[in-house]
Amino acid sequence: MDDHSIEDAPESLDEPALKRIRAVATFLDESVEIPGVGYKIGADPILGALPVAGDLVSAGMSMYIVAEAANLGVPLNKLLRMIANVTVDTVVGAVPVLGTLFDAIWKANVKNVEMVEDHLESMAGDDDEFESDPVKIEIDEE
Template identity: 60%
Template sequence: MDTEPAALGRIRTLAHLLDESVRVPGTSFRIGIDPIVGLLPIAGDLAMTLCSLYIVAEAVRLGVPKRTVVRLLANIAVDAVIGSVPVVGDLFDAYWKANVKNAELVAAAISDG
């Protein structure tokens, strides 16, 4: 049977991949594949939103409170809507890091529960 630590590990791994997996050369700033794939109009943003929704699905499976799920969805909605704006949205994606925020929310909900 799946455990909370294993599920949280998957969530954190995905969040890191999407939001922080690549260091920008010459800086300490990190981006993930979200803003990179998001450069592809419509399809890129849609694909990244679907990946982000995996974190929500895991959170629901883990039984996090509904208010936390709403916050997770709100973070993804902001990321999807603003991120879909050409160029500006990709820069926003690089800074917003909705998936890392969501991983932290899930971890906090699990430790509180």
């Protein structure tokens, strides 16, 4: 996962939440490097080796990332894409043997964190989006 820097992020950004979702994604998708290959896998394919229960635990941890994304202000359309990533990861990951290999390659959590970071970076230049204009109500007294 790329280590994005949110230098111009809005002041209201919850940086600890961003660090937490990065940590969860790294744990699930890229916490262990395979020696000699340089490829990283995480706990997701390992948990997937436990039929049903492992996939459900992994899905629950993945949904934590989606929940934090919602708290960080990620819009609904992106949240739905994130949920779709988790759903694909969970359903295909539940297939014996092939699902474990899929989990090692798909990396839904890394994709989801990248979506959050991309959204926050795009918002960094839009300070106007975080300020609200006063609403003016005119009453016609005829």
